[in-house]
Amino acid sequence: MSQTLIVRRAYNLHLIEQENRRLATQSGDGNTVLGGLITSAPEMVKVARTIERVANTNVSVMLLGASGTGKELLARGLHDASSRKDGAFVAINCAAIPENLLESELFGHEKGALTGAVKTTEGKIEQAQGGTLFLDEVGDIPLPLQVKLLRFLQERTIERIGGRKSIEVDTRIVCATHQNLEAMIADGRFGEDLFYRLAEIVVKIPSLAERAGDAPLLAKAFLKRFAAEMNPQVKGFAADALAAIDAWPWPGNVRELENRVKRAVIMADGKLVGAADLDLAGPGSDDDLPLNLKSAREESDRKVIRHALARSDGNISSTAKILGISRPTLYDLLKQYDLQT
Ligand SMILES: Nc1ncnc2c1ncn2[C@@H]1O[C@H](COP(=O)(O)OP(=O)(O)OP(=O)(O)O)[C@@H](O)[C@H]1O
Ligand SMILES: [Mg+2]
Structure with missing residues (x-):
């Protein structure tokens, strides 16, 4: 990049920042939308605009970005900018939870359904009732559980592990991953149907x-x-x-x-x-x-x-x-x- 361009960018900073501040405070009640998001880069302002635009729809949003690019911040911003903002924002990092516990974390379990299940526990999906469920590192969900998640996305009901009744859950799904899901689909490691359910809107977050x-x-x-x-x-x-x-x-x-x-x-x-x-x-x-x-x-x-x-x-x-x-x-x-x- 030429020096001139760099300086022009610096000179333009305050204008873009103003626009960014305006964008950030656009919500009717004066709460900041996408609160905490700092950027002066048009590439990122565009991302923020997209998030704001889709916030009030129920479409599922997939955030693609490298580690540390602000995926969780944007997921939270999306929730706060949506009409679900008074509901819970529930985040689950699918890569951080051992495979054998992930199902129960997501779907919950009835008392006695698993060893150590001394009481009935709601899963994250249920906890996000009326709010937003953020599935972080969604590429790390093992295949059998992907099938179960797909069923939830199709039917919008869950059954807790060991439970018999199906529970209706109304939640907005936002997910993120740093993995190349297309490649995983090609290798059969990620379900194509699930991908299309999760990725109604795909937002690519630029690196810093x-x-x-x-x-x-x-x-x-x-x-x-x-x-x-x-x-x-x-x-x-x-x-x-x-x-x-x-x-x-x-x-x-x-x-x-x-x-x-x-x-x-x-x-x-x-x-x-x-x-x-x-x-x-x-x-x-x-x-x-x-x-x-x-x-x-x-x-x-x-x-x-x-x-x-x-x-x-x-x-x-x-x-x-x-x-x-x-x-x-x-x-x-x-x-x-x-x-x-
Ligand atoms: N544009 C931004 N403005 C202000 N703070 C930011 C911005 N982007 C990220 N952050 C901050 O940087 C840190 C990392 O962001 P975040 O956790 O959202 O990224 P991530 O993509 O989920 O990262 P990881 O892949 O490591 O989980 C957080 O503390 C977040 O608040
Ligand atoms: Mg994160």
């Missing part, structure tokens, strides 16, 4: 690296939160930290970012968190260092302006203040470097 500008934005929000909770002397990021955050590929997505910022805030000595505190201080390569003085200066100007814009959320007055120049001078520079929108 695909959301230009989001890493620094999220980092600032996390820093603010963790500093308030754990280390109030920390006030912000040093410039090298923001640059490193911008450049890092974030294989663990938002979860990795959140963890690194949390650790850095806890460990920080001074007011500013540096790249080293984030464990992102790379060796630094001189390979692409421009040796022409004029272009080196321009490049460094662009970089500094970009950071100042990002730190002030695109506000011209505060950007000028950070840079120690007047507003007209800043406007001149933006023009000179073709940074205006």
Whole structure:
């Protein structure tokens, strides 16, 4: 991506953020919809819009995204944006529960139906009555149980293990997986019928690296939160930290970012968190260092302006203040470097 494009994106940040805030507070009662979702990236705003649009229908939604991209946050946001928001949001991580317990977790059991079943217990499906059931890592449900789940989705009734009566359950299904279900269907490891029941709407969540500008934005929000909770002397990021955050590929997505910022805030000595505190201080390569003085200066100007814009959320007055120049001078520079929108 060219420098100009990057700067344009930074410059556009505040507009997109405004739109994002507007989107986030659109619900009639003033509660935030998709609460807590932070993004300035059009790719992610589009995801949020899709979620909002489908929230009030009963269609099943499948969220596809790598680990840490915000699948659970979006599932919760979907529930909160729906007319079921006063019902329960029940999440079950199908990968975290041993196979032999998963059936009882989902469907519940009657007293005495299993060893150790000392009392009748409702399963997660039943607990989500009137609300939303979030089936996380749905690709990890073993085949026999997939059949049982499909039957529930077709008939909307369940029977607890060891139970004789069928219980009607009205719940909205949202599921997520990081697995390639199409490949699993091809190998016979995931039922095609179940897939189509679960995936009436499929939402692909972009990785953090695909959301230009989001890493620094999220980092600032996390820093603010963790500093308030754990280390109030920390006030912000040093410039090298923001640059490193911008450049890092974030294989663990938002979860990795959140963890690194949390650790850095806890460990920080001074007011500013540096790249080293984030464990992102790379060796630094001189390979692409421009040796022409004029272009080196321009490049460094662009970089500094970009950071100042990002730190002030695109506000011209505060950007000028950070840079120690007047507003007209800043406007001149933006023009000179073709940074205006
Ligand atoms: N866009 C976002 N804005 C603010 N916080 C976010 C955003 N995306 C994710 N988070 C936060 O990052 C963490 C990871 O998100 P979440 O648990 O929703 O991801 P996930 O895709 O379910 O991850 P995993 O695959 O690891 O279960 C959570 O603490 C969540 O609140
Ligand atoms: Mg999750």
